[in-house]
Amino acid sequence: MSRTEAAALVVVTIAAGLTYVWNIDERTMARYYSSVVRSMSESWNAFLFGAVDPLSTVTVDKIPGAFWPQALSARIFGFEPWAVVLPQVLFATVTVLVLHRAVRRHAGPAAAMLAAIAMASMPVAAALARTQWPDTLLTLLLVLAADATLRAVGTGRLRTLLLAGVWVGLGVHAKMLAALVVLPALGAAYLLAAPGPLRRRVTHVGVAGVVTILVSAAWIVLVRLTPAGDRPYIDATDTNNALDMVLGYNGIDRFSGGESRSAGTHPFRTGLFATVFGSLATQVMWLFPLALAGAVIGFVNRRRAPRTDAGRAGVVLWSLWFVVVAGVFGVGQINHVCYAIILAPPTAALAGIGLAALIRKYRAGSGQAWLLPVAVAVTTAWAVLLARRSPSFLPWVVPVTVAAGAVALVALVAGLTATRIPDALRRFGPLPAVPAVFLVPVAWTVAAAVPVNSGLPENPAAGPPFAEWRYLDVPARERDQLLVMAREYSRPENLARTFAEPRTELTEPDRRLLHYAGARRGSSRYVLAALTSARAGTFIAATGLPVLPLGGFTGRTPFPTQRQLQQLVVDGAVRFVLVPAVPSGSAEVDAGLAWVAATCVVVPPEAYGVGVPPPNAPARESLYDCAVRRSAP
Template sequence: MTPPAPTRTAWHRPALAVLLLGTAVLYLWGLGASGWANAFYSAAAQAGSQSWKALFFGSSDAANAITVDKTPAALWVMGLSARLFGVNAWSILVPQALMGVGSVWLLYATVRRTSGPAAGLVAGLVLALTPAAALMFRFNNPDALLVLLLVAAAYCVVRAGEKASPRWLALAGVAVGFGFLAKMLQAFLVLPAFALAYLVAAPAPLGKRLLHLLGAFASTVAAAGWYLVVVALWPAADRPFIGGSQTNSLWELVFGYNGFGRITGDEVGSVGGGAGRGWGSTGLTRLFGSEMAGGIAWLLPAALLALFAGLWFTRRAPRTDRSRAALILWGGWLVVTALVFSYMGGIIHPYYTVALAPPIAALAGTAAVQLWRLRSNPAASGSLSGGVALTALTAYLVLSGSTWHPWLAPTILVGGLLAAVALFFAAHLTRWAATAVAVLALIVTLSGTGAYTLATAAVPHSGAIPSAGPSSGRFGGPGGFGGPAGFGGGRGGGPGSLLSTTLPGASLTALLRQDASQYTWTAATVLSNAAAGYQLASGAPVMAVGGFNGTDPYPTLAQFQQYVADGRIHYFLGEGMTMQGSTGSDAAQQIAEWVAEHYRSSTVDGVTVYDLTSSD
């Protein structure tokens, strides 16, 4: 398995254009139907469009009370788009779709450099037709930017490995560092694979390779760490409270709640409330479980088979073999990330698996083309045939028991097994017959994941936990090996649920807008998603008391009382909406109880409203 000779034709250019155009249509068509999608981030983008400070810190509101519980790189993109094109669903969601198109293009460019344009096109097609990718590139979570930056980093590593270029390797570090600013420590899961691929294969003495890696590590730290340093040095009184932390510290957020706490399950303020509770069973089968299988499992077994087959066929290649280096890069990315997702004991959601889509697609594309070229070798034809059969079986298990197109599962299984048998004997067929078999195998292989991706794109998504597949709006439906995923848009309901947002009615919206300019915050309410709905509807800042889970210690009761005394908050909204986590601060609950005790309430559009300018 060696890099192909330079192509003499330009056939791949129009094919790439068709792929990118098709991806754009898939990710952009009907995008506005999802509305605000994740209103938690949409409200922060709205805030960023109104205040540069809110944009920089990732504040939930333009008055800068508290930030979202993530580093803000993804919000920078959305906030700038909202500044340019206005605050609406399209200005927030279109950048995510364009990131998807960019990811497909970069993956093609990366795989092409080691395995040729055909492999790059297959890899790009697989990525575009991965349900988890279609879900996230049509949504406004930070995962879209993370994937784009990690694929860009992989491209830089491949370029660096060609001529032992420290410049390209440093650029890879910068891309990963900015990936950290999108989703923190998850971005670093690719670093072992990237470092190993360069260390093994770069055409330079060992000492230079180590020195280059040290420089790349420094660039990663610089790209990721500058923001941490700026926030740490910024006077706390002059910036918003760091949401998701208990000590108003971005360092705590990075290494605690959104860091090692995700691994151990010990996340202060989490609704899961400790290791092993609330986030599903851990183990090697987790990615094939009902919540995750529909989004990512389709080609996962085949990708692992492709990795092992590729390493076997390159076992005698020179140290600097680029094909093996690519296998180390993509395989290491896949294995490390999959193992972390499988065994992490803290908060994990099915859409996280989009981070597995690029390595799965790259391995599938590389193996499909390279093994096809070696099909006269029984081991190669057997591996290729086995990959198709394994994918057909996986699709059958994911879809079996589903009421959604019940004919699809057996059709894919039968078609896949027939194609697998034909592939095994493809070396003995005529050129045209062999080509027809290859095309049939590709169609069957992608039919399950493709159908599920189209179904994902056809469904509007909203709330904090979107799901891939044909069903939406349910929390914990059937899925995985035994039916399509039904992990819906959020649980709970009403004006103030933890994971979903309800926009207020016309009367309440008008009330919030009335005299809003006279107050720092037109209203306050417990939980960020509740605040997001009121803020998006009114266009005025709404304080999210207690942050996302209602467990952040901001504001304290004394701070809130002072804000009220200073006339900075007009209304308090909601009754009984208190902290949702089992650990963390109870300041939000104290505030809600104090308001209920001291202020008269009325009901507007089904929401309890306390006028903080008029006490009992």
């Protein structure tokens, strides 16, 4: 690597890292995930199994691999926003470097540098790097797997391909089955281009697949071998079986519209174009025309290359990665647009390959030199089209992009038509094309450093708040009502209030309620019990105190059962229970809450200093004291 290339890579990496880390504070913390990380940082049992509460009662609703680095950081540096999010920032930044290395292996330094710039310019990456979501680590692990695969393609060494299998297996621990979508791309690239006879290549891919399965299954096997009494209950299951949580709630349900829908969210429209070019487009698709050009040029230019051609293998890997993920998104249930991050690496790689190839053709003065100005025109027009979906967001970006695109086109056309100094113009003419195509995604990425432009921590999204709601898969009337609500939320005074709210601090009523219960807790193991892990997590994230989650994340997990809750009350492990006005959806949990309401005594809100609610105000939840009347089951 030359000094110029190294210096440019350092600049891109530092710029990306500063964008990711800027303005990190409590506003970037998700309450639910924060409770998981805080509990894991205070208890090794909770750490190992990913428990929501420090007493390891119920797990998070996924494999906890992505939260292990966050919990370790919090254990070392303390439970502070910067300490929790620091691993995320590092993962996102390292992803840029690894993608550069992977593309450089097969497409050269120019394509690698442009791919790194493209990856650093992905708005969704900036929005996610500032939160606790597992997608950031997943993306790094999959890019590492791609890098190892491309290295194995060049050497034919099994151990290098096995490393790719390990990375994918670790990706399963970060976000379960989502990591497996890259396997067709990795396997196809190796089978196509690795040296050696076909039988040997097939054997290598098979062995690597076995390693992927073994690494992927490690946590599930650990849970299976641990007696149920020595670990937390597995959330999102009726059977307390980790395999059901991975394959059912986080697997089949994502395609069948089952109960996996995240609390408080609506799914987006399905279909390839409605998803990839609709709800997800402004997160990751700004450079799609260049990515498409990279795929087409890569296949056309290398159609006569030897089977082992590394350049074609790279194009196969990135193209198939994009196609498979886009296809999965087209038929699966998408509740959060930040899922688009998994499309970022192949899009960035192909865009870098395409732009570098077009610049080479332009400078060579070949008959295909006109492809560069055409690609620049189409890419800038596509960026303007996407930006105009939210005309009030960064309103300057459209006219500036149009101007930059015009300057680039003039320079490119002049380089092709000038007769006196064609060599100079042909050499430097492509330079204005780079800012023209990257201007809008860079602007959106930098804007995501402002919390209001990166979504709530519970729903990360780059760009104007609620812009993606136009693609919700709900009846038109309901969607119109939601859009009216979004416009109300988007008023400056409402946004300022919403995004100024610390995510790991209690509201005054909750603070008073917890103080009341804590002061009277006595020898109870839990300060109180609350429906859903998210509600219990509100108290846990703010204080680290043990709060019993009822019903898991959605409230529909049948734990604890009525008998188990009764026994906890009778044994004195639970004294106070928050009973909501709305049923949970789990017959077992609702039966337990009904028993509490019938057996225990409600605590008047004024007793803990909240005051009597207005007569017309809807009842949300009531605090019950089970020490006053503790009837036998």
